[in-house]
Amino acid sequence: MLSIGIQLSIDDFALAFRRPLPLSVGYIAQYVLKPLLGVLVARAFGAPPMFYAGFILMCCVAGAQLSSYASFLSKGDVALSILLTSSTTVSSVVVTPILTGLLIGSVVPVDAVAMSKSILQVVLLPVALGLVLNTYAKPVVGVIRPVMPFVAMLCTSLCIGSPLAINQSQILSAEGLRLILPVLTFHAVAFTVGYWVSKIPHLR
Helix, strand or coil, X not given: CHHHHCCCCHHHHHHHHCCHHXXXXXXXXXXXXXXXXXXXXXXXXXCCHHHHHHHHHHHHCCCCCHHHHHHHHCCCCHHHHHHHHHHHHHHHHXXXXXXXXXXXXXXXXXXXXXXXXXXXXXXXHHHHHHHHHHHHCHHHHHHHCCCHHHHHHXXXXXXXXXXXXXXHHHHCCHHHHHHHHHHHHHHHHHHHHHHHHHCCHHHC
């Protein structure tokens, strides 16, 4: 996230705040569209009860910090993505238990303190440091900017790869392999629908 922060300025965030419609559309897509797509995919694949509960929970949590890095790589509105990630993560303390209660009949508690620490450490502090450096220490930014994409790619790979490595035996088990197609289908559909929703002229 530091590599993203050094690319941004205060004006980027000011512009994002002045455009509440895209932020609102992203928030609604996160907590309405994504859970509904999850229910449809889980039912289409006839998911057993235990898998269904875990799958729906995955669809009801906030977007991860990696979404901001993906926005950065695709030259999207990174400031808007960071604001969306932060707002959905903070509100997940209330929204996620409500959604899981409605969709799977069981309330899954969210640790508000741990969630706040996570977003502070992983998103807000690195981005704030990057903003400060880009504003007041441009010579330093000029030195570290060329290597930061590589560092960011390495950290991203570790964030994705470490959970997969830890759970390798479960993923490669018969039960785990059954989950791969529904998970891939959900993400493919969610990315496609999200892309075309964002292309609607009045929502751009």
